[in-house]
Amino acid sequence: MLIRLEANDRKQLIDLLINIPELLTERGRRQILEIAGLDDFSKRIDLSGDPKTVVSQIVSVLSSYGRINEYQTALELFLTTIKEYIGYEQQAFIDQLLDKYHIGLNKNKIISSSEISLSETSINDLKEQKSLSGQQQEKLRDALINTFPRKSSLEQLLWFGLNKNLDAIAGGGNLEDIVFNLIITAASEGWVEDLIRAAIQKNPGNSNLRNIAQELLSER
Incomplete structure (x- = not known):
């Protein structure tokens, strides 16, 4: 499932991400991917570059990867984790993206x-x-x-x-x-x-x- 973000949505998302302190360093980026359960992607992405370049690459790779499991995409796992690091208004924007692009197979399903x-x-x-x-x-x-x-x-x-x-x-x-x-x-x-x-x-x-x-x- 390839997720194609519109140019404006992608720009807003990247602008949001590059202002998160934890994403300013290679160590922080690696930790967030690990917390999201996306450890393997830290081996596929060069996390050592400048924030905008690395964040853009993370968004691109996760958007193109598709589903990690039956219920969730790689991008959804990442964005859900990111919500723990941002304020309520920014969380609302993330939720809008998840809804707009139908990211996640069944949002109403409770994962047992x-x-x-x-x-x-x-x-x-x-x-x-x-x-x-x-x-x-x-x-x-x-x-x-x-x-x-x-x-x-x-x-x-x-x-x-x-x-x-x-x-x-x-x-x-x-x-x-x-x-x-x-x-x-x-x-x-x-x-x-x-x-x-x-x-x-x-x-x-x-x-x-x-x-x-x-x-x-x-x-x-």
Whole structure:
């Protein structure tokens, strides 16, 4: 599925992307592709050039690639991840692009845990788990920080995915402390599996999050 952006839409998108601090460096670009579950593309694209050239190449390559899985295109995974780094008005523009070009096979379909290699049986097993070990908590913390590198992205995950207020649950501090407090609260109140499910639903292409979820389940 080749996605052909109109010239004006492409220009607005690139102008938006080159003003995102994380896309100004090679390391940041590589990290965003990894978070989006597009690790392989970092090997196909020269990420070391100037922002406008690299961003233009990223958009071109992802637009021409098509679908990564049955439900999502490479460009959709990238743009969905980018929304975690921008303001609400810019997010609205991204949403308009996704709708205008029908990027994504079925936006109303809920991607279940079984469709991303987590069976319902495994999720139910996690529900029965009374607590996570310290090592498991640390691994989950690192996966969440990698997937949601800004507090604002975590706030949206909790609010829209779980109808919970992050500040009320985890308080302030740096991101590492916030995520730690979040995991402790989720574990003590018995909704760790809901947190994992919501996180994967938000970023279904993120391999780090899927892998740690599988590992937590297998280590019971």
